[in-house]
Amino acid sequence: MPIRNTNYSYGSLSKFFHWLCATMVIILLVVGFFMHDFSDIFRGTAYNLHKSSGILLMVIMLLRAIWMLTNPKPTMPSNTPAWEVFFAYLVHYAFYVLLIIMPLSGWLMSCAYGYPPNFFGLFMIPFPGITKNVAFAEIMHSVHLIVAWCLVCLVSIHVLAALKHHFINKDNLLLRMLPGQKN
Numbered sequence: 001m002p003i004r005n006t007n008y009s010y011g012s013l014s015k016f017f018h019w020l021c022a023t024m025v026i027i028l029l030v031v032g033f034f035m036h037d038f039s040d041i042f043r044g045t046a047y048n049l050h051k052s053s054g055i056l057l058m059v060i061m062l063l064r065a066i067w068m069l070t071n072p073k074p075t076m077p078s079n080t081p082a083w084e085v086f087f088a089y090l091v092h093y094a095f096y097v098l099l100i101i102m103p104l105s106g107w108l109m110s111c112a113y114g115y116p117p118n119f120f121g122l123f124m125i126p127f128p129g130i131t132k133n134v135a136f137a138e139i140m141h142s143v144h145l146i147v148a149w150c151l152v153c154l155v156s157i158h159v160l161a162a163l164k165h166h167f168i169n170k171d172n173l174l175l176r177m178l179p180g181q182k183n
């Protein structure tokens with residue numbers, strides 16, 4: 001399977017990025033919403049793993065954005081209505097933007113609350129120029145929460161659209177994003 005995208009299908013690196021990020025985003029959302037209620041023994045570790053993997057996801061998204069911008073974007077199946085193509089692309093590009101804003105707001109929030117992330121227990125990553133400022137941290141917390149719900153909505157629409165293409169339109173849209181498929 002070619003590493004680069006063609007005009008008709010995704011290459012192996014885009015597929016790898018897609019499924020890695022999708023898994024990470026879903027786990028980060030679920031853990032993010034529930035970690036507050038974890039028992040005392042796990043809460044600290046959960047917060048730290050959430051922050052560290054969120055920062056890692058931000059780095060992966062930046063690399064993925066470079067790869068997306070330097071590869072052809074496979075066209076949608078020819079019978080797809082123009083409005084659907086427009087919204088599909090809008091959702092794809094919104095994911096890139098929101099998946100940078102999400103970790104950035106979390107990072108800024110943590111640093112402004114006075115708890116900068118300790119990257120997988122290896123080293124601290126303070127945000128340059130950000131010192132403790134609870135009012136700013138609360139604004140970033142609201143951004144983090146609002147973007148989280150936007151992501152939940154977009155992921156739901158995106159998955160339903162992919163399943164609609166597979167089961168109703170019966171085209172190759174889902175298959176061409178699966179590992180091992182050449183489509």
Ligand code: HEM
Pocket residue numbers: 025028029030031032033034036047050051052053054055057099102103104105106107108109110117141144145148
């Ligand atoms: C794409 C990456 C991320 C996703 C999807 C995500 C998702 C979430 C969600 C859904 C919540 C619950 C929101 C709430 O109830 O307030 C949350 C909370 C939180 N996130 Fe993230 N997050 C991400 C990245 C990060 C990063 C990089 C950091 C810090 C470096 C971070 C720090 C936090 C903290 C500290 C909370 C708890 C806030 C509180 O309850 O006081 N997150 N996250």
Ligand code: HEM
Pocket residue numbers: 014018021022023025026068074075076091092093095096155158159162163173174175176177
């Ligand atoms: C949090 C979860 C997800 C995110 C953030 C996400 C993000 C994206 C993005 C940005 C693209 C555009 C292609 C690219 O730039 O690499 C894409 C394409 C695609 N995604 Fe997802 N995705 C997620 C979950 C899923 C799931 C669970 C499915 C399967 C049901 C899926 C099916 C697809 C398909 C089939 C395409 C290709 C569409 C086309 O051929 O034009 N995605 N996804």
